[in-house]
Amino acid sequence: MTVLLYGRPPAVFDPPAEATQTSPLIPGSAALEEIAPGSVDLAVIHAPPGALERRAVLAHALRALKPGGRIDAMALKDKGGARLKKELEGFGLTVMDEPKAHHRRCRATVEGPLTGLDEAIGAGAARIVPDTGLWSRPGVFAWDRIDPGTARLAAVLPAFKGAVADLGCGVGVLSNVVLASPAVTALTGVDLDRRAVEAARLNVADPRASFQQADVRALPTPGDLDFVVMNPPFHDGGQEDRRLGQAFVRKAAEMLKKGGALWMVANRHLPYEADLNDAFRCVRVVEEGAGYKIFEAAK
Numbered sequence: 025m026t027v028l029l030y031g032r033p034p035a036v037f038d039p040p041a042e043a044t045q046t047s048p049l050i051p052g053s054a055a056l057e058e059i060a061p062g063s064v065d066l067a068v069i070h071a072p073p074g075a076l077e078r079r080a081v082l083a084h085a086l087r088a089l090k091p092g093g094r095i096d097a098m099a100l101k102d103k104g105g106a107r108l109k110k111e112l113e114g115f116g117l118t119v120m121d122e123p124k125a126h127h128r129r130c131r132a133t134v135e136g137p138l139t140g141l142d143e144a145i146g147a148g149a150a151r152i153v154p155d156t157g158l159w160s161r162p163g164v165f166a167w168d169r170i171d172p173g174t175a176r177l178a179a180v181l182p183a184f185k186g187a188v189a190d191l192g193c194g195v196g197v198l199s200n201v202v203l204a205s206p207a208v209t210a211l212t213g214v215d216l217d218r219r220a221v222e223a224a225r226l227n228v229a230d231p232r233a234s235f236q237q238a239d240v241r242a243l244p245t246p247g248d249l250d251f252v253v254m255n256p257p258f259h260d261g262g263q264e265d266r267r268l269g270q271a272f273v274r275k276a277a278e279m280l281k282k283g284g285a286l287w288m289v290a291n292r293h294l295p296y297e298a299d300l301n302d303a304f305r306c307v308r309v310v311e312e313g314a315g316y317k318i319f320e321a322a323k
């Protein structure tokens with residue numbers, strides 16, 4: 025039996041042990057878009073919160089199912105779960121749903137022709153966003169706009185020299201700003217989201233740049249960088265988790281050479297000062313206002 029899994033459903037849903045993981049947020053996963061149509065017996069989908077992203081994921085999963093194949097989809101009630109049944113019915117399925125562990129769980133079998141899959145897949149696909157001129161797609165951080173914190177950091181970054189990393193690079197907004205300096209010799213962008221990394225590769229057309237999908241917390245630390253830039257994440261699995269941004273701060277310090285510097289923006293309410301002061305020799309607030317703080321931290 026061929027089983028496809030998307031994301032990490034809580035254990036109470038009994039996620040299959042032997043399945044092809046297809047979440048773009050889990051390095052090493054297969055791309056859901058590339059699963060052969062009509063090849064899967066069961067798709068277990070921990071559905072993402074954004075409506076366009078979720079409908080595209082459901083449509084891709086349904087397209088991958090064989091006739092008679094089953095979908096078992098769940099989402100937190102306040103993160104799309106309340107709409108899941110209607111969305112699946114909209115594709116022509118007869119859906120059984122139940123509340124479970126703060127989620128809505130919907131199960132259905134493909135018994136006849138499905139409708140609306142192409143439209144949902146198109147609405148969730150990668151494209152150039154007119155407002156930013158950048159490749160992106162629903163589900164990626166701030167996919168159809170420039171994040172205001174990122175814009176503030178971009179406006180104050182100095183011209184760097186040497187080797188730079190952009191941690192949690194998203195679609196490459198800060199990477200492009202860094203590469204405007206001809207004295208930058210190499211730029212490495214790292215993001216957990218495969219879709220963001222694919223977009224960054226299209227958005228940053230510079231031979232000095234390279235991008236990789238990885239968890240920043242697991243990166244090796246040769247300590248050879250001159251600069252790090254970042255607008256670190258503070259959500260993990262949809263929940264606020266300040267430890268994630270704090271781990272980014274410590275990792276940035278380990279990746280820098282002595283004398284190197286971190287430039288980062290953070291929401292003003294987030295407590296990064298203690299970690300910055302622990303990991304760096306000298307920390308200065310470059311700018312504060314409109315809900316953001318920008319730090320320069322020298323190692």
Ligand SMILES: C[S@@+](CC[C@H](N)C(=O)[O-])C[C@H]1O[C@@H](n2cnc3c(N)ncnc32)[C@H](O)[C@@H]1O
Nearest residue numbers: 165174192193194215216217239240255256257
């Ligand atoms: C606040 S966004 C900033 C994105 C981009 N730098 C920008 O300014 O638009 C944080 C980014 O970190 C990524 N991210 C989240 N957790 C991560 C992790 N553990 N390792 C690497 N990247 C992660 C997210 O996918 C997201 O793109």
